[in-house]
Amino acid sequence: MSALEEKTKEVSEGGGFTMLFFIIGLVVSLIFGWVVFPELLYSQKKQPFDFNHALHSELVDEGCESCHFFREDGSYAGVPQLAQCVGCHEDVQGETEDEAIFVNEYVKTGQEVPWLVYSRQPDCVFFSHVAHVKTAGMDCQTCHGDIGQSTSLKVYEENRITGYSRDIWGKNIAGFKTHTWDRMKMDDCSECHVNLGVKQASVQTGKGACFVCHK
């Protein structure tokens, strides 16, 4: 065999082997990227105690706004403060363990419940609930889904890097969504703004694009 033929053989043999390593690398990293990475990225946190939205919404008259209300000046109160709950929960109601935790650890001590908020956005984002709910007439589901009908609070998955909830990026690690409420990223806001022909300029700054939300 000439030296040239030897070389060719080596190359072709090595070619199959190379392919195998390529595939191993590909498959391992795909599994890592799609399956292991999301597991590593998010830590699982439990809420201080469980809460039954469905139960409460049956008891109130004005739906979500009964507790998540707008203040007189139009600002949005967000997650209820203890003061709103004590009216009914001064003493333990019913027999659930969660109720006992709530009343004993929080109501009695006057300490606010450190709820983990699934929809919390970075502070560099300006978001006005009143503009969306009152002015544009949107319903809560469009962004928050069916949380109002839930009977218990799901596990809070916290992004270890950013500290924000997984719900912002969405459950789907690839970023795909099927419902409007699946994600709460910047693109989702702007997609809706563009689709609905919302004025692309900030009322406050008069500037467009980024300045609508980043003031």
Add this chain to the structure above:
Amino acid sequence: MKIDRRSFLSLGIGVTAGTTLSPLPWKLTDDLSIWTQMWPWTPVPKDGEVSYVHSVCTLCPGGCGISVRKVADRAVKIEGMDGYPGNDGSACPLGLSGLQLLYGPTAIQSPLKRVGERGAGKWQKISWEAAIAEVAEKIGRLREDGKAHTLGCITDSDCGTVPELFKRFLTAFGSPNFMRTPSCADTYEMTLKLMHGTDASPGFDVENANFVLSFGSGIIEGWGTPGRMFRAHSAWKDKKVKVVQAEPRLSNTAAKAGQWLPISPGTEGILALGLAHVIIKENLYDKNFVDNYSFGFEDWKDSTGKVCKGFKSVVTDRYTPGYVSGITGIDSGDIEALAREFAGASSPLAICGRGQGSVPGSIHEFMAVHALNALMGNLNRAGGVSAVQRADYITWPEPEPDRVAQNSLKNERADGAGSARYPYTKSLLTRLPAAINSAEESPIQALFVANANPCYTLPDTEQVREAFAKIPLIVSFAAHMNETAEMADIILPDLGHLERYEDVPTPFGMNTPMVGLARPVVSPRKGARHVGDALLLLAKQMGGSIAKAFPWTGYEDCLKKTMGKSWTGLTENGFVAKADYKPAGWDAAFATPSKKFQFMSEACGHEGKTGLGAVAAEGDPKAYPLVLIPYDSMRLSGGAVANTPFLTKTVADTVLTGKEAWAEVNPKTGGKLGLAEGVHATLTTPKGSVRVRVHFSNGMMPGMIAMPRGLGHTAPDAYLAGKGINLNALVGPVADPTSGLDAAWGIRANLVIA
């Protein structure tokens, strides 16, 4: 089969391809960018209800209305309050960064008693009860020893409930020594006393003036009510109102003015007389006003029957444009043109008080400038200057001093104000240090200091510290540690400006009487108490007629009762103003002996404003061939409240680099002295010597050196201490011959390469 290098390469390629096809890099990039934008260690206010509290900023005498944004109980932002008289939405950088004082490390947390050497900064925390008892005991002994008149008080204002409480305490105690920190308000008020005969403060209708002639006033450098002046200044731009700035240095005001007149410092009053000369000579003045409502324009007879020269003859005889040009350095053609332009405007306004007006200035200069307004009849009418009556809402019954106090009150003041020498002057704080230092035993044996920092702000700091060291008892009511509090024996910490109530009466320069309400924006820190409450506690502890003079249960009770019916309006709107206020007409405006506006006053000697010329700078011209002039800047606070860290950040590198201060000189002067940009040099004045870096600026008149006020603090504030130089340490006071007030506009100096 062999695993070789190539296999590893393809493994790597496979991993790269797989990773790229997975969400990992994209998601990580997104997360990392969020992380970098929201550093987890950046403090972010907690979520909570957003609210706004309207208050008044008291960090400087400007008294701007502010609106403080709060999230839950934390104040997060200060803005100017819309609709507040004067500043109407604007505020200065010091006011805007006031939260750094509120939450900063210099706030004093509990009463302190000095344990080490005076000024060494060694303190022991004591209770309020113990602190009050100790002060009461010590000053009580003064009264027993017949020395009640040696109790002094220094504060930044003489009207409003807090200064009135101090005055009341002193009267009930038996001391005449209430002293206000000096400023151009002193000279303006005396000008009005002599020329209008009224006990009033000047009001400038800057909103309606249509020609503004400023004799060195830093219109956008913090003169008057700064927030209001910013607004007026921008409005002038829109309305094409011309501003002429006479000043030796190209300040921001000068740079933005329609015309800048680089003038020899100290000769501003001469320029005013030169302008008056042209106006009178060319018959451009308001004859109706001058003929019917003024006195001393023509020659006149004094009380002894002697014929004295009137304003007209003095000015026309002597202050010709040629003569004035020789003194001021301003071209005589420019003087004539300016006089005609000034007189040609329907509402020309002339103002003075250098920079922020922190130095009172020469009474004759102020009278000369005010005479320009009078010549144009621009008094008590739109666009002009008016005498605004002092706040009249404090109607407490007179205190009833006991016998000890009555006797003691007969003593002369320690600073010489109101004496036969200076009968018209109310306070002469700049004379106090010398009076103390030259006396065997200090004429002030106990001193209260509130809302003031004389050991930093008074000229000739060294002399001030020396004098303070001789005072046996100094009680400071400071909210934050400062140079004067450091000299104190006892500190009774006041509440900070966002923690307390206080009425803020008509600030200097406002032309409508008003009162604003500073109110607590956040819950006050625990160990501190309102200065008013501290004083009430002290009065109670003293007992007798002193306690009786203070019938209130606390400061808030006192304030509410004092404001009476206005309280509701004050709390609802943040201020009450007399909307329909109009200054008195010319026939009723003047309370001088002649019942007319007086161009000349017997108080000034018969030669009046004319004979004295410019006040000279201290120092021998041979030893000190140059002149050092201090200047003010909106980026530096030269007053009792020191710079916030934010404000210091805004200072240019050619003013302060690290801890080094720069001195500005004209390149020509610098060249002659063998200096170059950035070199180190030794700056010497008769008061001391410091090391500076040299900055060449064409905006400086040759032969002069300029440095800013507001640096060189020594008090324990890591953000400020040791940065730059305190100009007050390099400049001494120069007493105005008539008023005794400090008229120094600079000091002779030398600059030598180091």
